[in-house]
Amino acid sequence: MKSILLHVDSDSCFEARMQAALDLARAHDGHITCLQAVSYEVFAPGDFYGSALAAAMPQIKQNAEELRARIETDLANEDASWEWRFLYGMAETRLLDQSPLHDVILIGPHDVGEEGRRGPSAMAGSLAVKAPCPVIVVPGETKSLDASAPVLVAWNGSAEACNALRAAMPMLVKADKVFLLSVAEEKTKERAEFPASEAARYCSRHGVEAELVEVPRGDAKISDTLFSAAQRRECGLLVMGAYGHSRLAEMLMGGVTRRALSDPEMPIFLAH
Known part of the structure; x- marks a missing residue:
């Protein structure tokens, strides 16, 4: 995990994922690319001439500059390699554009501007499926991403689970314990x-040396079972294959990925 792509935004979960990115960079002697994407798409019904956009852009730019100044001040005191990349456009699109030469993307659990809304992040699901590198979703309650902490790998024998296991190997080799849980x-x-x-x-x-664990299905949601098993084993990361069923089927009927992303209780490493 030498090249880390960090989504920069003013959401309440940013501090958590910045700390996770710093921990990851230190553990792997890596470099952080801080990507700040500012959308110029201001949706105002009936604003055919862009007057709302013209009025809003100066404030949007000022807010972006203030956020950058604050974060760069904080990063200047950290012992990690980093750079800043500012781009106009939707965050999901720009992260996807930049992902081919990165080893991992760090994002929050909510879509941009939708904190507090229940349901899975559409951006997380889209990046997990489309990006050529894995995605780590970092909840706001995360204090650190300890490289030596145990890791739980959710295993169902699918190709997606295999892809996630393979993509997570640089992190698994540093973990004190790895559990393959079915x-x-x-x-x-x-x-x-x-x-x-x-x-x-x-x-x-x-x-x-991974320890094989099998737990009964029970009455709980599989996502809850995975989180519970990971917490009992003091894991710092949950690795799972994303959207083993079709994305449409998971949206219509639910699924483990969708439910896990709806209320993540720990950092989730996703690969499709």
Whole structure:
């Protein structure tokens, strides 16, 4: 994780993900690209001539400059390599544009301007599926991203789970403990392409001795089961494959990714 792309915004979760980015950079001797995207799309019904946009842009620019000044002052006191990148446009689009030469993207749990709204972040889901690198969603309650803390890998034998495991390997090799956790379901066993034992062998080739854990399905949502299992094992990160079913199916019927992103209780590492 040498090249870290950090989404900069004025949301309440930014301090948490900036700290996570700093922890990640220190642990991997990495570099942080702070991406501040300012949208010029101001939606005002009936504003055919852009008068609302013209009136709003000076304040938008001033707010952006003040945020940058404050954050750069804070980063100047940190022992990590970083740079600032300012771009006009929607944050999701600009993060996706910049992702090909980054190892990981750090974002918050909410879409831009939608703090307090229940439901999964559309930006998180889109980046997890479209970006060529993994995404870490960092909730506002996160105090740090300790590289040595145990990591829980959600395992269902899917190609997405394999992709997430492989993408997370630079982090797994630094963790004190790695758990490969499967939620026991008959239908999961029937459709699993890669058993957990094979995933464990893959980890061992990288010097990671993963502990296999299977928990009963129970009555709780699978996402709640994963968070609970991770917290009991004092994990600092949950690794999971994103949108194993089609994105549309998860939007219509729900799904583990969608539910986990709706109320993340810890940093979530996503790859599709």
